[in-house]
Every structure is written in C-alpha cells, then in structure tokens.
Amino acid sequence: MATAQxxxxxxxxSMPAIIVLLLxxxxxxxMTLYFSFRRYNLNYPDRQGWAGWNNYYYxxxxxxxxxxxxxxxxxxxxxxxxxxxGGILLALLLDxxxxxxxxxxxxxxxxxxxxxxxxxxxxxxxxMNPVNGLFAxxxxxxxxxxxxxxxxxxxxxxxGIVAWAWLPFAxxxxxTALQSLDREQIEASEMDGAGFGARFFYxxxxxxxxxxxxxxxxxxxFLLGIYAEILVTTNGGPGTQSMNLPYLIAVTTTQQDVGGxxxxxVIAIILANIVAIFLMRMIGKNLES
Amino acid sequence: xxxxTLQQVTKAFGDVxxxxxxxxxxxxxxxxxxxxxxxxxKSTLLRLxxxxxxxxxxxxxxxxxxxxxxxxxxxxxxxxxxSYALYPHMSVRKNIAFPLKMAGLSKAEQDAxxxxxxxxxxxxxxxxxxxxxxxxxQRQRVAIGRAIVREPSAFLFDEPLSNLDAALRVNMRLEIxxxxxxxxxxxxxxxxxxxxxxxxxxxxxxxxxxxxxxxxTPLDLYRRPDNIFVAGFIGSPxxxxxTGEAAAREGAHTIGIxxxxxxxxxDGGMMQGRVSVAEHLGSDTFMYVETDQHGTLTVRAGGxxxxxxxxxxxxxxxxxHLHRFDESGQAIR
Ligand SMILES: Nc1ncnc2c1ncn2[C@@H]1O[C@H](COP(=O)(O)OP(=O)(O)O)[C@@H](O)[C@H]1O
Ligand SMILES: [Mg+2]
Numbered sequence: 005m006a007t008a009q010x011x012x013x014x015x016x017x018s019m020p021a022i023i024v025l026l027l028x029x030x031x032x033x034x035m036t037l038y039f040s041f042r043r044y045n046l047n048y049p050d051r052q053g054w055a056g057w058n059n060y061y062y063x064x065x066x067x068x069x070x071x072x073x074x075x076x077x078x079x080x081x082x083x084x085x086x087x088x089x090g091g092i093l094l095a096l097l098l099d100x101x102x103x104x105x106x107x108x109x110x111x112x113x114x115x116x117x118x119x120x121x122x123x124x125x126x127x128x129x130x131x132m133n134p135v136n137g138l139f140a141x142x143x144x145x146x147x148x149x150x151x152x153x154x155x156x157x158x159x160x161x162x163x164g165i166v167a168w169a170w171l172p173f174a175x176x177x178x179x180t181a182l183q184s185l186d187r188e189q190i191e192a193s194e195m196d197g198a199g200f201g202a203r204f205f206y207x208x209x210x211x212x213x214x215x216x217x218x219x220x221x222x223x224x225x226f227l228l229g230i231y232a233e234i235l236v237t238t239n240g241g242p243g244t245q246s247m248n249l250p251y252l253i254a255v256t257t258t259q260q261d262v263g264g265x266x267x268x269x270v271i272a273i274i275l276a277n278i279v280a281i282f283l284m285r286m287i288g289k290n291l292e293s
Numbered sequence: 294x295x296x297x298t299l300q301q302v303t304k305a306f307g308d309v310x311x312x313x314x315x316x317x318x319x320x321x322x323x324x325x326x327x328x329x330x331x332x333x334x335k336s337t338l339l340r341l342x343x344x345x346x347x348x349x350x351x352x353x354x355x356x357x358x359x360x361x362x363x364x365x366x367x368x369x370x371x372x373x374x375x376s377y378a379l380y381p382h383m384s385v386r387k388n389i390a391f392p393l394k395m396a397g398l399s400k401a402e403q404d405a406x407x408x409x410x411x412x413x414x415x416x417x418x419x420x421x422x423x424x425x426x427x428x429x430x431q432r433q434r435v436a437i438g439r440a441i442v443r444e445p446s447a448f449l450f451d452e453p454l455s456n457l458d459a460a461l462r463v464n465m466r467l468e469i470x471x472x473x474x475x476x477x478x479x480x481x482x483x484x485x486x487x488x489x490x491x492x493x494x495x496x497x498x499x500x501x502x503x504x505x506x507x508x509x510t511p512l513d514l515y516r517r518p519d520n521i522f523v524a525g526f527i528g529s530p531x532x533x534x535x536t537g538e539a540a541a542r543e544g545a546h547t548i549g550i551x552x553x554x555x556x557x558x559x560d561g562g563m564m565q566g567r568v569s570v571a572e573h574l575g576s577d578t579f580m581y582v583e584t585d586q587h588g589t590l591t592v593r594a595g596g597x598x599x600x601x602x603x604x605x606x607x608x609x610x611x612x613x614h615l616h617r618f619d620e621s622g623q624a625i626r
Contacts (some may be wrong), residue, residue, distance in 0.1 A: 188378035191345050196392035196439070197366035206391070210382040 033273075039266035046260035059267035063256070071244040072252040073275070075159055079166065079248055080227040080279075084220055086167040091174030091219065092212070096204075098175070099182045109179075116172040120232040127165045128154060128237045158238045158246035165233055170226075174219045181215035182208070217290040224283060228276050249275070294356045295446035295479030296321045297342060302351035304337055304503075311337050312503040314351065319447070319481060319496075324473050327483045328490040328526070329500035335483040338500070339449050342481065343372050356446065366395075371440035372449040375456065377432045379424040379439075386411075386420050389438045396443075410438040413475070430461045437472070447479035454489065466492060487527055491515070499523050521622040524549050530579060532616070533590045545617035545625055552579070552593035554614035557600065562607020566590070568600050582608060 006014070043055040063069060098109060115123065131137050132153035140150035153161040185208065193207050231250045234240055240247035240255065247255075253268040297319040304312040311334050319325045327335045340346040342353060344365035353361045360368050371392075379388050386407055393403045411420055414434045424432055433453060440448055450469070454462045470493050473480050484490055490497050491511045499506040499514065499522070507519040511527075518524035524532050532549045540548045556562075557580065566584035573596070580592040580600060592608065600606055617625040 186376065186378065188374045188376050189380060191365075192372070192374060192378035192439075193380070193391070194345070195343060195365045195370070195372050196443075197395035198391075202395060206383075207380060210380075213382075 036266045036269050036273075039263055040270050042263050042266075044261075044263040044266075046262065055263055059263045060271070063264055063267045063271060066252075068244045068247055068252055068255075072247045072249050075244075075246060076228065076248040076250075076275075078159060079163055079230055080224055082160075082163040083167045083170060083227050084223060086163070087170045087174040087223065088216060088219060090167070090171050091178045092209075092216075094171070094175040095178040095182050096208075098179055112175055113172045115169050116176075118169065120169060121236050123169055124165050124233040124236045127161075127168070132161060154238050155242065158242065162230075162233055162237060162246055165237070166227065166230055169233075170223055173223070177215050177219050178212055181212045185211050213290045217287045220287060221283060224279065228272075228279065294321055295319075296354075296356050297447060297479065297481070298352075298354040298357075299342070300352040300354065302341060302353060303349045304334075304341055304346065305349045310349075310503070312341070315503070315505060317498065317505065317508070319479060321479055322477050324470075324480045324482065324493060324495045325498060326490040326494035326496070327481065327498050327500055328487055329485065329506075330526075331485050333500045334503040335485070335500055336451055337503075339372075339451055339481065339483050343370055343449050344368050345372075369446045370449055371443050371445035371447075372451065373433075373436045373440050373453050375452045377424070377436040377456075379432055379435055381424050384421050384423055385416060385427070385435050385438075388424065388435055389416075389442055392439065392443045406442045407438075410442045413441070413472075414438050429457050430465060433457065433465060434468075437469075441472075441476070445478070447481060450480065450482040452484055453482075454484075455486075462489075469493065488529060491527065497527075499526060517624070517626075518549075518616065519624050521547060521549070521618050524616055524618075524624075530591045530593060533587075535587045535590075539587060540617075543615065543617055546620045547618040547622070549616035549618065550590075550610045551614065552591040554611045555590065555592045556609045556611065557582075557592055557594050557598065558607045558609065560607055562609045564590075564608045566606065566608065568602055568604045568606060571601050582606065584608065 040059050041055055041057075043051050043053055043058075045051065094112065098105070098112065102108075118126075129137070131139055134140050134150050134152040134155065137150075137153075139153070143150045151157070189207060189211075190203065193203050198206060229250050230248060231254065234246055234248065234251050235254075238246045240251045249268070249272045253265050253272060256268055257265040299315055299317045301314045301316060302312065303310065303314050315338075327338060329335055337346065341348050344360075344363060348361055351361070352359060355363075355368055355370075380391065383391065389407045389410055390403045393406055398406075407420075411417055414437060416431075416434060416438055419427060419431060424435065427435065436453070453469070454465050457465060466489060469480075469482075473493075482489075482493060494511055496508060497511055497514055498508050501522055507514060507523045509517075514523055514527045518527065521534065525534070528551055530552045532551050533555070534547050534549050536547050540546060564584045564586050566582040568580050569583050569589070570581045572579040576596045578594045578596060578598045578600075580594065580598075582590050582592055584590055590608065619625055
C-alpha cells in the first residue's frame, strides 16, 4: 500500500501526538498507582509511609463495594438496553416521511444538550417528587397512590433519567445508519417476499450492527463514570442502593482518604478494562469491515 | 406462464405525469427490451410492472388476472436491479436462498435449488463469499441467481449491465440471451443502449418522455422506423437527416439515410464533399463528410476504403433505403 519511506515518515509525523497522549495517560496513572500504595489521609497528616495492599484490602472488603459494583453494572446494562432498543424504534419512526420532520428531529436531539445535573434535578423535582411531581399528580388524578420513585426505586429511577439523556445520541447514530441503507436492497427484499418483520431482522438490523456497536462502546465508556445524576438525586442512597463505583470513590475522597480513593480508582480502571475486553470480544468484530 | 398486459396505465409523481396513458402487451416467453434516452421513464415503467410503484390509473394484467394492486412479492416476478441490491452481510448462498427462505421452503429444498442455480450460472467457486468480495460481473451473476431460484413467471432487468466494463458487458449480454433460450421465461429488459436492445430483443419498445414511440422486432425498427425519433435512436452510427429542397424533391419535410446506405466514390456521385475525419476500424470505415449541399453526413463504408482526411469524394445514396418524414416527424409510406 505505502512505500517503506512513506511509512517511516508517517511514524515520525505521528510520534509527537503519541508521546503527548502517552504522558497524558501515564503520568496520572502512575501517580494514582503510587498513592494507592501509600498511607495518605488528609485527616491524619502524620500517618505516612507505605501501606502495602491495605488500601486495596479495605476498599474491596467495604460492604459498599459489592453493592457499588453491582449497581454500576445494572446502570450500564439497563441504560444500554433502553437506549439501543428505544433508539432503534425511534430511528425507524423518524425515518418515515411525515409533516414537521425537521422540527421533530431537533426536538428528539434536545435532551442531549441538557447538562446531567440540570436534567437530573428537573426529573427529581418536577417529575418524580412524590408530593409535587407531575407523576404524583397524574397518579392521583386516576386515583392511584403516588410512587416515591427516588425513595423506593432509586436505581431504576436513575437508570430512567440517564437513559432519557442518552436516548437522543443512540437515536441520532442509528437514524443515520438507517438512512444510509440502500433503497434497492429494501425493494429487493420486498420482491423476495420479506414482510416487515423479516425485512427488519434480515436486512435492516444487520445493516445497523456496526452503528449499534459504536453506540454500545461509546455509551459504556460514559456510563461507567456516571456521577452527577446520582449526586443531585439520591447521593447514592438510600443506604448504598444507588451507589456506583465512581460515586463510592468520590465518597472515599470526601472522607479525605486519598490513598483509599486511589486504590478504588485503580480497581475501577481494572474493572473497566475487563468490561472493555469483554465487549470487544463480544461485538468488536462488527467494526471490522 | 408470463403474459403481461398494460391497459391505459399512467403514473404521476405529484403533478408531474411521467407516464401518459400507455398500452402494451408482453407475450409469454418473449424477450422485450424497453429502450429510450435517460429519464424517459423506463425504470418507472418497470417498477410499475414489478409493483414497487403504485400506478396512478389504468390496469396491469399478469396472465390475464388483474394485478394492479397486488403486492410485489405476490406478482410472481423477479427483478435484477442496476446496483444488484445484494444483501451485503449474507454469503452468496444465503443471498440466493433468501427468497426461498421467505417462501418457507425447507433447508434441503433451498440447498437443492441454490445448487442448481449455482451450476447454471457457474457460481460454484465463490458461493460462500460475501458480495463485497466479488467483482461486478460475479455480483451480477449472483443477482440473476437470486432471481432464477424463485422460478418467476417473468424476469425484470433494470439496466443490469451498465456498471460493467465493455468486454464484460458483451459477455453478460450473451449469457442473459442464453439464459432466456434455456429457461424460455418472459424477460423485460430496460436499457438506454440501443446496441443491447438490437442484439437481445425479440421485441423492442422505444420510449420517449413516457410515450411509446414504436414497438417491433429489431429489424422492423431498423428498416421501417415510424418516426424521426426512432430512426435516429436505432442504428449506429446515427441516421443522417436532410431537410429543405432536397427533401421537398422527394415529397417530404425531412429525409433520412443511414450511413451504411451512402456509397462513397472518388469522383462523381449525387453529392460532393470533403472528408473531415475518417475512422479506420479495420472491418469498417466511418467517415464524416462535409458536403457542399447538405452539411456534415456520416458515411459507413467497408474496411478497404482508403479515403483520408481532406480528400474530396462523391456520395450516392441508395434510393431504396431512403426514409421520408413529414413536418410532425412521422414516416411517410
Ligand atoms: N420517486 C420519484 N419522484 C419524482 N419523480 C421521479 C421519481 N422517480 C422518477 N421520477 C422522474 O420520472 C422520470 C423518469 O425516470 P426514470 O423512470 O428513472 O427514467 P429512466 O429509467 O428512463 O432513466 C424522470 O424525469 C424522473 O425525474
Ligand atoms: Mg433508469
């Protein structure tokens, strides 16, 4: 494809960027690793020195850790399922010609531009509030007992809030994929006797797999780090019911335990990598052309 | 069976009438070619027959039964698209088996039919590859394979060869003609290339702006064109047209003479002129002659003719091959 010389040139030209990115990644990682083996608590500045594996031991054996780990997975998987399925359905809908298509498409994208803290607060106070929220009013109007969403179903509620914010992203990418599908393929399948269901499963869905993969990978990266929505709605509670790993690490930090938080960070990095490897094994081949 | 009849069929997109009322009969087993310039409505007409577009008014009969509002899959027709429209994520085998699978055939029946089609079309060596790994000609064969396994009552082709290079086009042209002889199924073939039309068709339908200009066998259209449009469209190089006094002498508004019906001579002749370009193809010689009386005329002569650029020559038309047209462009017979 390229000559040896142009390849060598390409290597030299990309070197500065690679070095900057490497430093960008390696320096904080090295510092985190260093702190995670140190005794470093701002409340006890006199206790210093190496901590061995203690920081890891205490973080992993904290009962909150198991809950946070599980909640993180529920949050990621729950939001992924809702956004991918909902995104496909919305994309199919928006791909149909109808009056006001342009405006509706802009409206669909809108939630993505709302800051996570703002959208979570709006959901918490205007919709999910068991006394003043719209849902409570709606329930009362039809004679039902209002549900205390964040009190009784904190994790599902947060999954809902986050899914609402990410649905536009999934819809947008999947809609683009749908629009790039060759009309003649659809017509060919029509002549071949495929009904709507067969057309969806044999033609449309396979065409979208690559985009679905992109949606899953990108969202997973961001969903593993969900923090703001939890902070403004439940603070991880009640108890640890809506605590995820980033939130647990943040809590450890607010207890001034820098060493413990660093250990938590390293554990989170390892878990995120396991998830990444798992994902790439499962769906990464879809990205190969 | 595969007889298709169009009765007063029209098609409009919004306010634009693309097909004015049109009648046509395609007989069972016939190879019919729709030919016409780009944008004249050939594809639209084919898609109306396939059921991919709704007709605005009129009737489509397939084997005598009204199919005007029958969904595409139920019309028993198979279509080969210009872009081939293969399913990119399925192997060649799965592509061909897809219509059979949709029809609910068992795996064994599917395999048997796919293997039979693969044999007819020589797909054996790449039956397990994906369409993306095939050349244009191979994709074309797969698309045809997907059409024949359904055993349709008629095949519809929409400019199937336009994406292939010249040599391959000649090959595929032969293969499709052979396939027609082998299967004996009705075929409707759309092209803008009059050479394809002349070489393949039992019957040619010449279209212009959605209207049928003439229907007939290739030689019919060549020998007895109904109007100037058909006369100019069929035949290569194009027919020469002469208007004015010379035409009036023949009692016509325009007279037409094909390049092969002008005989060049070193001197004398009915017209005189200077050769501006002479193309020596070996088998033929095409000359563009600036005549003193009638502008530039194209002449087709044998390969042994040795005139070159700048020579003055005489031309004599073969009067028995003269075509006469009136003011509206209709042939005078
Ligand atoms: N879906 C459509 N909407 C509006 N106009 C169309 C549509 N399809 C085709 N046309 C118009 O109909 C005419 C005939 O098109 P087509 O049948 O594709 O021509 P051809 O295949 O002979 O080149 C063209 O003028 C084209 O612009
Ligand atoms: Mg066309």
